Amino acid sequence: MPVLDLPALPRLSRAERVEAIDGWLSGLLADALSGTPRAARRRGAAPAGPVELGVALVAVGSLGRREPPPHGDLDLVLVHDGRPEIAALADALWYPIWDTGLRLDHSVRTIAEAVAVAGDDVKAGFGLLDARHVAGDPEVTAALRAATLGAWRQHASRLLPQLRDLRRARGRQVGELGFLLEPDLKEAYGGLREGQVLRALAAAQLADEPPADAGEAYTFLLDARDALQRATGRASVVLVRQEQRGVAEALGLSDDDALLRRVSLAGRRLAFMADQTWRRVDAALVRRPRGRYRRVRREPLAEGLVRQGEEVVLARDARPAADPGLVLRGAAAAARADLLLSPYTLKVLAVHAPPLPEPWPPEVRWSFLRLLASGRSAVPVLEQLDQEGLLARMLPEWDRVRSLPQRHPWHRFTVDRHLVEAAAAAAELTRDVDRPDLLLVGALLHDIGKGRPGDHSVVGEVIATEVAARMGFSPPDVAVVGSLVRHHLLLPATATRRDIDDPATVERVADTIGGDPGVLQLLHALAQADGAATSASAWSPWKAHLVAALVARVHAHLVAAPAPGPVLEPTEPQVTTAAPGVPEPGGAVTVGLQTVADGQQVTFGAPDRPGLFSRCAGVLALNQLDVRAASISVADGRATSIFAVRPRFGRVPVPEILADGLRAALEGTLPLAERLRQREVDYREDGARSAAPRVSWHDAEVAGAASTIVEVRAGDRAGLLYQLTTALADEGLDVTSARIETLGADALDSFYVCDPAGTAMSPERRRRLEVALTAAARGVAPDPAVLGAADA
Structure with a gap:
C-alpha cells in the first residue's frame, strides 16, 4: 500500500504537499480498483492491473485548488458511471485514508447526481467548481467539470444571491478581516473565502477574473494560514494574539504589528474587490425588459461627471489629465448622491489625474469639504479613493496610517478607517459649531501622528498643520486645526480623571486652549466624533455627560458667566x-x-x-x-x-x-x-x-x-x-x-x-x-x- 509521510507534510510547500498527496491517493485508487484484499494492502502489496475507465477520484476544496494547508482535511469525490460495485470500491478507498488519522470529507456521485446537487445546493455547487482530477479516468473528471460549470452558470440567478447572503451573514457573525485584532483568515469578510468567491463569480461569467493584486492578497493570506498552522501544529485559521509574533517571524516580517497590517491590507483589498464585483453581479442579475436596444439614462451631477445607473462616471467631455480637481469633485458628487464611482472611472482617474497644486485651489478644498460633510455616504467613497491610491496621492501622510492596527480593546477599526469614521461622525455635528470646515479636517487628521515615535497628539499637531497649510487654509485656521489635533484627548481625559467641579481643573483646561471659546466648541464636537468612531464603550452616555458638564464649566469661566451646579449632587434619602x-x-x-x-x-x-x-x-x-x-x-x-x-x-x-x-x-x-x-x-x-x-x-x-x-x-x-x-x-x-x-x-x-x-x-x-x-x-x-x- 502506498505510504504518506504525515509528519513531513507540514514542512513541505503547498506544491510539494499537493504532489505528495496526489501520488498517495493515486496509489490508493489503483489498489482499490485492482481488487487487492484489504489485508494484503496493509502488508504493502503493490497495485496490480490497469486503472479502469468510468471511475475518477476528484479533489475539491483546498486540495482541489492546490492549496492544502499543513494541517487540514481531504475533500474527495469518487465519480463513477453508475457501476453497481461502487460501494465496495469506495470502502476500499476510504478506509486506508481513515487508518492514517486524516480527516476526510467524502462523497460518491455519478455525474448526473453531482450536477443535480450542484444545481440545488449553493454550497455544493460552489465546492464543485474547484473539482480537480487526481486519479482514474480523466474523461470522467472533465465531464464532471463541464457539467457542474454549466449547472453553475445555468442556475446563477438563483444560486449567486444565496451565496452573497451567506457571505454577508458570515461576515456579520465573524467580522471584517481588515479590522480584527484576532482575525479568522478563512471566514472573516475579506478572508480566503472571498478570494474563492471572486473566482466563482468569474466562473459564472458575470464578472472578470480577479486582478493581480487581489491574487497577491489571497496568496499572502494563504502563506499566513500555513505559517499559523505550522506554529500551532493544528488546523487553526484564527490568528490569535499569542501566535502573531511567531507567524510574523516565519513570514519575514519585523513584528506582529507588521503582520496584522499586512493581513488588514490583504483583507481590505479582497473585501473591496468582492463588494465591487457583487455590485456588478447584482446589476447583471436584475431582470430587464426585453428589447433590442436599451437606453441608459445619464444625469449630469457636476462638471465632467454624470450619473449612469447607480454609479458616477466621467462625462464625454471630461478631461482628467487637464483637470486636477476632477477626483475630489467626482468623489464629492458621488457621496452627496449616495452613489459610488464606477470601477472604470476610478482606473481612469488613477492613471490620468494630475497632482494637486499646492496650496490647493479653493474649489478643490471646497470639494474635499463637501465630501467629508456627506457623512456616512462618504465612507465607501473614501475607501474607493484609498484602494486606488488616490487618497494617499492627495495626502501622502495617509500611507503611514493605512491599516495600522490599534491594539486598544475599545477600538473597532484600524487608524485610517477610524479617522474616516470620525470625520463621518463629525459631519453630523457641523451645525453645532461655528467652523464646520475645521471640525471636519480636524476629525480626519486627529490621529494622523500614530505609528510614529513620540506622543501621537504632539507629533500629529505638526503633521496636521502641514496638511492644513497645503490645503490652503489661512494661518489662523491652520493653528486651530493643529490645536484640535494636539488637544483632541483633553476634554475626555480631564472629565473622566479629574474633579470637574474643582476650579483648578476648569482653569487648566481654559489655559490649555488659549482661552478661545471657539476652540472649546470644536474640541467638544471632536471628542464626540472621536468617541462615536471608536466604540460604544469609548463614548458612553456617562462620559458624554461628564464632557458636556466640563465644557459648560470652562465656557462659563471664559465668558465670566455663572457656573452650572455640581455633576454629583446629593439625592434625597429614600x-x-x-x-x-x-x-x-x-x-x-x-x-x-x-x-x-x-x-x-x-x-x-x-x-x-x-x-x-x-x-x-x-x-x-x-x-x-x-x-x-x-x-x-x-x-x-x-x-x-x-x-x-x-x-x-x-x-x-x-x-x-x-x-x-x-x-x-x-x-x-x-x-x-x-x-x-x-x-x-x-x-x-x-x-x-x-x-x-x-x-x-x-x-x-x-x-x-x-x-x-x-x-x-x-x-x-x-x-x-x-x-x-x-x-x-x-x-x-x-x-x-x-x-x-x-x-x-x-x-x-x-x-x-x-x-x-x-x-x-x-x-x-x-x-x-x-x-x-x-x-x-x-x-x-x-x-x-x-x-x-x-x-x-
Whole structure:
C-alpha cells in the first residue's frame, strides 16, 4: 500500500504537499480498483492491473485548488458511471485514508447526481467548481467539470444571491478581516473565502477574473494560514494574539504589528474587490425588459461627471489629465448622491489625474469639504479613493496610517478607517459649531501622528498643520486645526480623571486652549466624533455627560458667566437605617437613589469616621455596581458620599440592601474584604494578564496646597476601588473625590486626597503609599520589607 509521510507534510510547500498527496491517493485508487484484499494492502502489496475507465477520484476544496494547508482535511469525490460495485470500491478507498488519522470529507456521485446537487445546493455547487482530477479516468473528471460549470452558470440567478447572503451573514457573525485584532483568515469578510468567491463569480461569467493584486492578497493570506498552522501544529485559521509574533517571524516580517497590517491590507483589498464585483453581479442579475436596444439614462451631477445607473462616471467631455480637481469633485458628487464611482472611472482617474497644486485651489478644498460633510455616504467613497491610491496621492501622510492596527480593546477599526469614521461622525455635528470646515479636517487628521515615535497628539499637531497649510487654509485656521489635533484627548481625559467641579481643573483646561471659546466648541464636537468612531464603550452616555458638564464649566469661566451646579449632587434619602452605636436621628445611615446618564447615582449619608468612603465602595462592589465617579463632603460631623454607578449585570441597585450593607460594614458584622475576595474567586476575575500596577502623582492640578491627585492604573476586578481606598484610609488620608475609568481589562482610578491635619505629603510618605496602593491593586498585603525600604 502506498505510504504518506504525515509528519513531513507540514514542512513541505503547498506544491510539494499537493504532489505528495496526489501520488498517495493515486496509489490508493489503483489498489482499490485492482481488487487487492484489504489485508494484503496493509502488508504493502503493490497495485496490480490497469486503472479502469468510468471511475475518477476528484479533489475539491483546498486540495482541489492546490492549496492544502499543513494541517487540514481531504475533500474527495469518487465519480463513477453508475457501476453497481461502487460501494465496495469506495470502502476500499476510504478506509486506508481513515487508518492514517486524516480527516476526510467524502462523497460518491455519478455525474448526473453531482450536477443535480450542484444545481440545488449553493454550497455544493460552489465546492464543485474547484473539482480537480487526481486519479482514474480523466474523461470522467472533465465531464464532471463541464457539467457542474454549466449547472453553475445555468442556475446563477438563483444560486449567486444565496451565496452573497451567506457571505454577508458570515461576515456579520465573524467580522471584517481588515479590522480584527484576532482575525479568522478563512471566514472573516475579506478572508480566503472571498478570494474563492471572486473566482466563482468569474466562473459564472458575470464578472472578470480577479486582478493581480487581489491574487497577491489571497496568496499572502494563504502563506499566513500555513505559517499559523505550522506554529500551532493544528488546523487553526484564527490568528490569535499569542501566535502573531511567531507567524510574523516565519513570514519575514519585523513584528506582529507588521503582520496584522499586512493581513488588514490583504483583507481590505479582497473585501473591496468582492463588494465591487457583487455590485456588478447584482446589476447583471436584475431582470430587464426585453428589447433590442436599451437606453441608459445619464444625469449630469457636476462638471465632467454624470450619473449612469447607480454609479458616477466621467462625462464625454471630461478631461482628467487637464483637470486636477476632477477626483475630489467626482468623489464629492458621488457621496452627496449616495452613489459610488464606477470601477472604470476610478482606473481612469488613477492613471490620468494630475497632482494637486499646492496650496490647493479653493474649489478643490471646497470639494474635499463637501465630501467629508456627506457623512456616512462618504465612507465607501473614501475607501474607493484609498484602494486606488488616490487618497494617499492627495495626502501622502495617509500611507503611514493605512491599516495600522490599534491594539486598544475599545477600538473597532484600524487608524485610517477610524479617522474616516470620525470625520463621518463629525459631519453630523457641523451645525453645532461655528467652523464646520475645521471640525471636519480636524476629525480626519486627529490621529494622523500614530505609528510614529513620540506622543501621537504632539507629533500629529505638526503633521496636521502641514496638511492644513497645503490645503490652503489661512494661518489662523491652520493653528486651530493643529490645536484640535494636539488637544483632541483633553476634554475626555480631564472629565473622566479629574474633579470637574474643582476650579483648578476648569482653569487648566481654559489655559490649555488659549482661552478661545471657539476652540472649546470644536474640541467638544471632536471628542464626540472621536468617541462615536471608536466604540460604544469609548463614548458612553456617562462620559458624554461628564464632557458636556466640563465644557459648560470652562465656557462659563471664559465668558465670566455663572457656573452650572455640581455633576454629583446629593439625592434625597429614600431609606434610613440606624448606624451602630450612634443614637438617632443624627447617626442614621441614609441611602438615596437617582437615575442619571447611563446608570444610577447612589448617595450615602452617615456619621463621619475614618474609612467610611472605602466601606461605601466595598458595599457597592459587593452588590456588583461599577463606580464611575465619586465625591464626599463633611458637614457637622456627617459625611455625604455620592457615587455614580452602573450595574455590572443590569440589575438596578436596591436602596434597602445598600443601607443594610453599609450599616453591617460599619458595625463590623459584614467582612467586606473576605466577601469581595470570595466574589473575585467565584467570577474568576484574573488581572494576571494586565500590566503591572502604576501609581502617578499630579500636584500641579489640585485646588489647594494640602490636596494631591494620585492616579492608579491596574487590572480591573471586583473590589478594586474598595482595596485602593482602604489603603488610602490606612495611611490616614481622606478621599474627597474620585474618577473611575475602565480601559478594557484595566482600570484608571484618580483620587483627590488630603491629610486631615493639613500637612503636605512628604516624598517618603508618597513612596510608602505607592507600595501600599500597588499591593492593593494586586490584591495582596504590602511586603513589610518593601514598606521599610520606602520609609528609608
